[in-house]
Every structure is written in C-alpha cells, then in structure tokens.
Amino acid sequence: MLFLGLPSARSFTPVEVTVAGMPYLDFMDQFAGTNTVIISGVVGAGLLCWLMPPQKIVHALGAKSRWWSWQIFIVGRSLPFLAIGFVIWLFFAG
Known part of the structure; x- marks a missing residue:
C-alpha cells in the first residue's frame, strides 16, 4: 500500500x-x-469465442446465415489480438 x-x-x-x-x-x-475495464471486456469476449464451440455462439446469437456465422467467428477470434496491438501502438506512439 x-x-x-x-x-x-x-x-x-x-x-x-x-x-x-x-x-x-x-x-x-x-x-x-478506464483502460482496464475496456481491455478486460474485449479480452473476455475474445476468450469466450476461443473457448466456446462456434456452433454454440452462432446459436446463442441467432445467426441464420453462414456469412454471419463466419463473421462472428473471425471477429471473435481476431479482436483480442487487434486490441492488444492497438494498446501497444498507443503505448509506443504517445
């Protein structure tokens, strides 16, 4: 303390x-x-997409077409990496 x-x-x-x-x-x-709350939300959502089977996520969100299913999968799996890259970029740029 x-x-x-x-x-x-x-x-x-x-x-x-x-x-x-x-x-x-x-x-x-x-x-x-500020930053910890936002980062934990993004990382938590990304981990959920990594750990849950894609079929359960698509069913829970009610995606009817395969295009939406694929988009949910891609965004959920890539968002944590993009967020971490953005935070690193902000840290070194400013």
Whole structure:
C-alpha cells in the first residue's frame, strides 16, 4: 500500500511525481479506471469465442446465415489480438 499510496500523495505536492506527463494519481485513475475495464471486456469476449464451440455462439446469437456465422467467428477470434496491438501502438506512439 505504501508503494502505491506514497506517489499518489506526492503527485500534488511540490515534488510533482508524474508518469507519462500526468500526475501519478491521474495516471492511475486513467489506467485502472478506464483502460482496464475496456481491455478486460474485449479480452473476455475474445476468450469466450476461443473457448466456446462456434456452433454454440452462432446459436446463442441467432445467426441464420453462414456469412454471419463466419463473421462472428473471425471477429471473435481476431479482436483480442487487434486490441492488444492497438494498446501497444498507443503505448509506443504517445
């Protein structure tokens, strides 16, 4: 707790502890409050598509045509990789 609390307390003092140009407390709020929720949702949906048989997913979503079945399968399997690549790109670009 001291490891996380001390930089938070010092981020708004004359010491001005910053991470990526933001005060530490704002950075932790952005990281834990916003990005983690979005990333966990995308990764969770992707894992669900990887672990469930495609027939169950298609039946649960009510896809009638084979084209939609294929699209659900492709998006579900590729979305986690695209999301991780996007996060890495954002990290190194900014």
